[in-house]
Structures are given as C-alpha cells and as structure tokens.
Amino acid sequence: MRFIDGRPGITADDYFDEAIVRGTELAAPEDTAREDILKEAGYEQTYDIDEIITRMPTPEEARRLDIGTGVPVAELIRTAYTAQDKPVRVMVAIIPGDALVLRYKIPT
Numbered sequence: 080m081r082f083i084d085g086r087p088g089i090t091a092d093d094y095f096d097e098a099i100v101r102g103t104e105l106a107a108p109e110d111t112a113r114e115d116i117l118k119e120a121g122y123e124q125t126y127d128i129d130e131i132i133t134r135m136p137t138p139e140e141a142r143r144l145d146i147g148t149g150v151p152v153a154e155l156i157r158t159a160y161t162a163q164d165k166p167v168r169v170m171v172a173i174i175p176g177d178a179l180v181l182r183y184k185i186p187t
Contacts, residue, residue, distance in 0.1 A: 080143065083178070087144045091172040099167055117159075122167045124159040131155050133176065140173050151176035 081089045095105055095117075103120050104111045117124055136144065136152045144152070152173050159168040 088178060089172055089174045090140070090143060091170060094169040094171070095167065117167055122161055122165070124167060125162045126160050128158050128160070129155060130157075131181070136173070136175075144173065144175050146175045146177075153179050 080087055081091060083089075093105075097106070099117070099120060099122055100106045103116050104113060105116050132154045133151055134154060136146065136150070140146075140152060141148075141150075146152075152175055155170070155172040155174065157168075157170045157172070158166050159170075160166050
C-alpha cells in the first residue's frame with residue numbers, strides 16, 4: 080500500500096520467478112526499495128510493457144483504498160523485461176480513477 084498525504088493512494092504487488100530471485104533480498108518477506116537487485120542477479124530490466132485496464136473496484140479494493148461508490152480504478156499491469164526479452168518482474172497496481180494521472184514520454 081502506498082499513501083498520498085496520509086491516505087491510501089495505490090496498492091502495488093510485485094511478482095517474480097522464484098528461481099530468479101532465490102537468495103536475493105527480493106525473496107525475503109520484508110519490503111525493499113533497492114533498485115539493482117535483479118541487475119545484480121544477472122537479470123537487468125531494460126524495458127517495461129504496461130497494460131492499463133479501467134474497471135470498477137472489487138469490494139476489497141474499495142475498502143483498502145477507501146474510495147466511495149461509483150469511483151472506478153485503473154489496474155496497471157507492468158511487465159519488466161531484460162534485453163533478451165525475458166520477463167523478470169510483473170507489478171500489478173490498483174489506482175483510484177479520481178487520482179490517476181498518466182504521463183509518458185514516447186520516442187518517435
């Protein structure tokens with residue numbers, strides 16, 4: 080759970096192949112904010128693919144995010160890949176629709 084101004088703002092869960100993260104901080108139950116763990120394990124993330132779905136929240140998501148009736152959410156599924164196109168991380172985030180701002184830089 081990430082908070083904005085002391086209120087629930089986004090839920091985010093990361094998923095990894097256990098064989099890739101075995102023996103690293105990512106396999107520990109504690110949260111970590113360190114960025115280079117996969118790179119140090121030989122699986123450097125070089126690009127992401129985002130999928131964004133807008134939908135109504137489940138009752139549990141509405142409760143956890145403290146959002147009212149009628150507020151949609153965006154479900155962001157971000158898959159991180161190595162330069163060899165191997166997927167190494169999937170992040171699923173749920174963001175209240177009334178707080179969502181998407182900003183992308185897209186090379187042309």
